[in-house]
Amino acid sequence: MSTRPILILIVLALFLPGRFLANLAPTPVFGQDGGEVANAPAKPIPPLSLESIYHPKQRHAYVAEAAPATRWILQSQLGEQAGAESDSSAVRLLIRRGGKWMAIDPAQAKRDGAPAETPWNGFEELVKQLVSLGGVERKQAESVVGGWVASGSRSLDSSLVRIENSLAIAGLDETPRWVSRQAAAWQDPTxxxxxxxxxxxxxxxxxxxxxxxxxxLRITDDGSPTRSNGRLDWVYQEEIYGRGNFKAFWWAPDSRRLALLRLDNSHVTQFTIATSDGPRGGVLVDRYPKAGDPLTHAELWVANLGDTGESRVTLLPVFTPPLADESLIVRVSWQTETGHLIFQHMNRLQSELTLWRFAPEASGGHQPTPILREQSEQWLEVTGSPRWLSGGDFLWLSDLPSGRRRLWRISGDGSRRSPLTPDGFDVRETVAVDQATQTAWLYGDSDRGTVGQHLYRVSIRPQGSVEERGAREDRAGGDQSPTSGGGAEPRLTRLTGDSPWHSVSISPNHRWMVDRSSGLTQPVRTTLRGMDPPGLGDATGAGFAKASGGWALHEEILRLPGEMLVPQWVSVPTLDGLELPGYVIRPSSGGAADGTSRRHPVLVEVYGGPLAPSVRDSWSTTRFLFHQLLASRGIGVMVVDNRSSGGRGLSDTWSIHRRVGEVETLDMIAATDWLRGQDWVNPDRLAIRGWSFGGFLTLHAMTHSDRFAAGVAGGSVTDWRNYDAIYTERYMGLPSDNAAGYDATSPVLAAKDLHGDLLLIHGEVDDNVHLANTLQMAAALQRLGTPFELMIYPGSAHGVQAGMPTYHLMRTTVDFLVRKLLPNEAVQP
Structure with a gap:
């Protein structure tokens, strides 16, 4: 479970034989915000069903023509003359149309109207390069180059390319050559x-x-199963550097040094997972620190390589805390202008963070210097690495002091700080920075908080600084978190239009952007824009129809077999006066105005983890189709965020400290109270469903309230002592210091208070939330004689395997929901 805003809900569909909607003629085609925009296609559209949404062979594409891949490149990479823009920063947009890449000149489009697309020959050139190496088939080369170009983060001039067990260097400015034909064991080649x-x-x-x-050159020589150099272990990648990212080394800008983490987990307890493979089975063994266990010991070093050809490599220790310290090294980067190494470390409970600078060229004995320190009575989130500006200042995201995430400009020694964004506006991400114009572009939503996402522009010029008081010695030892600097309130300018959710790609010269906009009922639209605010909203229409907001490059079209059931946005009041964001979808057979309405069961979807909202006004094909299917069959849907997942930054999330599950369940009770007040809802047939943290909240709500008639809990934590130390202790503290909190929030210990029918689901080889969680819950219920249902998925980890296992998961879950919520396969009066 990671704290980044991820949604780990497994989306399920409803399967009701013989009760599907008939095909209608003509079939409506929906786009934009749900309005009918085209005539029906000749081919009949199948009714929504479990098979049409999830079956690997029977799945239907209700959304045609997914958004095309795009990437920005410099005009010089096209081999063209300066043309419309004479400066070296002139750009082109590449867009993939079918199997071909086309190039667009946005500056030409700005003058003459709709931008023309011309073939880009770079794709074919790169394919030919790989084929010329020998041993590479053309189809294989096309696949590799397609992923390379579409990634956007890899240079087209010169890049490493992995082809099966081999590595090559290729690029538009590179003579292709093999680097190694035996690189299968090379991890993270960079x-x-x-x-x-x-x-x-x-x-x-x-x-x-x-x-x-x-x-x-072999830089280290002590690697072993319990000691790694430049490679993260499971808990460091999952909870600190990001799921799937095991890389733990960083090149210096001058290519003469490497920073690396050296990890020792020999003292971390092993956890063994049994597998059902073969007649004798098997085991998976890994080091997994559970709450309160010893942590992986991390050290930061620098390898001095010198110039190419030098034979002597020296390793320099940078930060080597004693084993008992148990601190965490949470970010590592380099300052390009000075060549200094920049890193952040936190204490075990993640309530203190220090930003350090280290000069690797200094003589022996030089120690890192603290730049700033932050401290919280609850916990702190890692907000990313500093963005350095010319002259030595840097941009820094901080949740302190108010618990609302702001962008700050801070001097290189930490003594002067200026807030660049207003308090009360949570910055989701710094997208780009242009030092020439002293401008930054940010994601956030000043009106709807976590529900929407827009792009904003803000000046990074100091807005009113705070001079640090006290001597450097005091600063190094005390709390140096950013504090309000007074002066005029910083001003934000919104650059994106009327659609509720925007993800953008900004050109290297900061003059253009590709805007992918969507909404809960609106599939993705791809638009080419300038960097000024739109005049009349988003571009609409097909092809290159000119609009005030830019030029439409592509629009996904939704084709449904019947009328769309439009979600209703709601604001749910809590017992203490907060408003929770959510939406509901009312079943199609809802009541008439004369009071003859029939009441329907409702499924409440939850994830609810800290700073991980589920309620987003953005497009998700599977989520949308699943909810439409449920509602069309008579089961209402509610998606709602508690204050921890969808509140006002950390200021609301901190409320769960040391009591994870308690506040969230009270908020879920408030949501059910709201539902019970709706004349179309059957208050006795409410269900709840979630996966991972959502599975935990499902169990907690069912053991700490009587509001739910049924629940589906998948991949669930059933006692926080069972989960990894870094995630758990951030919110719960140490078990030895908070035994009462761990006991009070444990569904296993509260099994006797279970209300409603329960289906437990888990993957056999889940290395994240171990299967033991669900088995412990099952054992507690069995000891009590409490009936429940259980499904295990052999070979599946934290997510059930794609294909038929996922389809089976849907059938199992839907069968359970139908039996508990619609026992007669009919809407209940």
Whole structure:
């Protein structure tokens, strides 16, 4: 479970034989915000069903033509003359149309109207390069290059390309060549900034290949199953650096140094997972620190490589805390202008964070210098690395002091701080920074908080600084969190239009953006825009129809077999006066105005983890289709966020500290009270469903309230002592210091108070939330003689395997919901 805003809900569908909607003629086609925009296609559209949504062979594409891949490149990479823009920063937009890449000149479009698309030959050139290496089939090369170009983060001039067990270097400015034909064991191979070296991890040791000579330098030599160099273990990647990211080394800008983490988890308790493979089964064993257990010990070092060809490599310790310290190294980066190493570390409970600077070129004995410190009585979130500005200042995201995330400009020594965004506006992400114009672009939503997402522009010029008081010694030892600087309130300018959710890609020269906009009922629209606020809203229409907000490049079209059931946005009042964001979808057979309405069961969807909202006004095809299916069959849907997941930044999330589940369940009770007040809702047939943290909240709500007639809990934490230390202790503290809190929030210990029918689901080899969680809950219920249902998915981890296992999961869950909410397969009066 990670704290980044991720939704781990497994979306289920309803399967009711013989009761599906008949095909209607003509079939409406929906786009934009749900309005009918085209005539019916000739081919009949199948009714919504479990098969048409999830079956791997019977799935239907209700949304035609997914949004095309795009990426920005410099005009110079096209081999063109300066043309419309004479400066070296002139750009082109690449867009994939079918199997071909086309190039668009946005500056030409600005003058002459709709932008013309011309073929981009770079794709074919890169494909030919790979084929020319020998041993590479054309289809294979096309697949590799397609992913390379679409990624957007990899240079087209020169890049590493993995082809099966081999590595090559290729690019528009590169002569293609094999680097190694035996690189299967190389983990995270990374090209140095100057293109002369490749760093990689093999057998838990860091190595560097000098490309010209082919010589491999072994940087470390103590790698083992319990000691890794440049490679993260499970808990560090899951909870600190991001799921799937195991890389733990960073090239310096001059390519002469590497920073690396060295991890020792020999003292971390092993956890064994049994598998059902073969006649004798098997086991998976990994180091997994549970709440209160010893943590992985992390150290930060720098490898001095010198110039290419030098034989001597020196390792320099940067931050090597004692084993008993149990601190966490949470971010590592380099300051390009000075060549300094920048890193952040936190205490075990993640209530204190220090930003450090280290000068690797200094003589021996030099120690890192603290730049700033932040401290909270609850916990702090890692908000990313600082963005350095010319002159030594940096941009920093901080939740302190108010619990609302703001962007700050801070001097290089931490002594002067200026708030750049207003208090009360939570910055979701810093998208881009242009030092030439002193401008930053940010994601957030000043009106709807976590529900929407817009792009904003803000000046990064100091708005009113706070001079730090006290000597450097006091500053190094005290709380240096940013505080309000007074002066004029910073001003934000919204740049995106009327659609509720926007994800943008800004051109390298900061003059253009590709805007992918959507909504809960609106599939994705792709638009090319300038960087000024739109005049009359979003671009609409097909092709390149000109609109005030830009030029429409593509629009996904939704085709349904019947009328759309439009969600209703709601604001749910809590017992203490807060408003929870949510939406409901009322079943199609809802009541008439004369009072003859029939009451319907409602399924409440939850995730509810800290800072992880589920209620978003953005497009998700599967989620939308599933909810439409449920509502069309007579089961209402409610999606609602508690204050921890969808509230006002950390200021609301901190309320769960040391009592995870209690406040969230009270908020769920408030949501059910709201539902019970609706004349179309059957108050005796409310169900709740969630996965991962949502599974925990499902169980907590069913054991700490009597509001739900049924619940589906998948991949659930059933006692926080069972989950990993870094995530759990952030919110709950140590079990030894908060035994009462751990007991009070444990569904296992509250099993005797279960209300409603329960279906438990889990993957057999879940290495994140272990299967033991669900089995412990099952054992507690069995000891009490309480009936429940259980489904295990062999071979599946935290997410059930795609294909038929997922389809089976849907059938199992839907069968349970139908039996409990619609026992007669008819809407109840």
């Amino acid at each position: 090209l140095s900034p100057d293109g002369s070296r490749i760093a990689f991890v093999q057998d838990n040791d860091l190595h560097v290949l000098e490309i010209e000579s082919g010589r491999i």
